[in-house]
Amino acid sequence: MISRRNIRVKVMQTLYTVDSMSGEVKPGEPLSILNKKLEQSRQLFTYLIYFITEVARYSETAAKHRASKNLPSVEDLSVNTKIAGNEILWKIVEQPRFNPTVAEFKLKHIIDADLLKKIYLQLVESAEYKEYIEEQSRDKKSEKDILEFIFSTLLLPNDNFITHLEENFIHWDDDGEMMQQLVLAFLQKPGSYDFGEMVSKEKLEFAKSLLLTTLEKSEVTLELIKPKLKNWDADRIAALDLIILQMGVSEFLFFETIPTKVTINEYIDLAKEYSTVQSGQFVNGLLDNIHKELTLQNKINKKSYKNSTL
Template sequence: MISRRNIRIKVMQSLYALDTNLESDLGFGIDRLTSDHPDYSRMIIKYVKVLDDKIDQASYLFTLSLYYMVRVAQYTEIDANNRASKLLRTQEDLNVSTKFAGNEFVWSLLDNKTFVEAVKDKKLEQVVEKDEIKQLYNILQESELYKSYVSEESRTPEGDKKMFWDVWTQLMYEHEVFNTLMTEKNEEWEDDKELVYMLIENYVQKRKGTNFLNFISADKKQFAHDLLKTTIDKSGYLMELIHPRLKNWDAERVAHIDLILLKMGIAEFLYFPTVPTKVTINEYIEIAKTYSTPQSSQFINGVLDNILKSLEKENKVRKAVRP
């Protein structure tokens, strides 16, 4: 389910955490953590675990976000029943729409056995509180997009898809109330919300066959571990390749994240023969657009392209030939 771009983001975050902690605890960065350092093996083991935990955390937040969506949709029926049971009912009380509860995308989650099992495994029923659902439902009910959706008597797959996506983007992902709730549930929400957005976007486009219990395949986990270990192990050498290309830039002002992305990209050029160089460059450009400064994508593109040409001239880039 998780893509290689998502994995690269998690590796980047793990490397950033390692680099920051090394500077704080030992007084030097990742570039000086060589294999003969007494803490090297311990650090590798620790940050592979950090990486795995970050991937698990992304899975948790992804499933939790979708579970909130389901619970809010289900609350439309609870509200309709409560209002219809009032002693003094108005005509409005008798005509509360439950259309969102029957949304095709909501039901595809409820019908997905792996989603139901993931909710159970992660104990999300204990995490999400009724008052939170009611609060989100009230926001939904007052929104123009909801009023427009329920005013249309007919139901179409396109309409359900648009509604599901609009509720996620406008009333949850972009809404202060939902972001506050998620931060209270997990303090890393702000770091992961962009990734969760990508995961839900991918789910909306390709929901069929989604396995919530197999968030990351064995080969992708191996790729994640290899990319992390290689970037740590070769960090000093990778920085030697980068440094001469910074002469036209203020090295002190180059974003920390950019240097990590550059090292990861060069590591892929040199040590990952099955990953095409064009894919590597494009991936890190896109990650920089989301996670670094406004100028970072151009910077990443220029430096990686320059280093790639130099490495290719020296015949150091060896990629597997596809049959």
């Protein structure tokens, strides 16, 4: 489920962490950091999906509470619980690895019951929810749309929810953008994801290879980058920009199945999103310049990539 772009983000974050470390980096430590970051992302992703399902399932809790009043009204006894039977919700809950992963990360201990209730109450007051429960049949699109509404409209813009995430997941700021993409993609095809595995074996190998190659070929890539800096000193460039450039040049030289155009576009986007305002243009210029030079020197050798899943 995780994309090549997501992989590059995780490798970039790992390289930045390694670059920021004081003292000598121990053998195997970069891979350990990468694996930890991937696990943190798996935990955060699972929690976001878990919270969405808990908001939907809260209708049953609300119905029980209202029905248990000493003198329940007609409304108390007729709370609509359609959303608790949402077909996509149950596809998620019944996945073999969902509940075990929730238990593995102890997510039930993280959830804020008061916040959950408040978001559910906002849901039932919304026009989208009222339209959803008025429809007697279950339509695949409406089942998906109401869960997307919970996530995109009730959770992400909610300052209290974001504060809750920041307090419990220190990497939220790093992963927020990626998580939005992953959650929405997952709700489109909930059966396509294994909660016990953040990345496929093939993409994990790509992540490890990109990380280790960028580290091991650091001197080679710097030799190509430094002459292109003109009046810039390598030490004055944003650390993240230099990491992005080294990753890009590593892909040019050592990843035969990745087209150079894809590499350039991917790292321009990462620079724009994660570094400074000028970084996108800076990275674009440098990578394009280095690409032209390497091409003239016949140092870029690419194989057919049509069947590659990297």
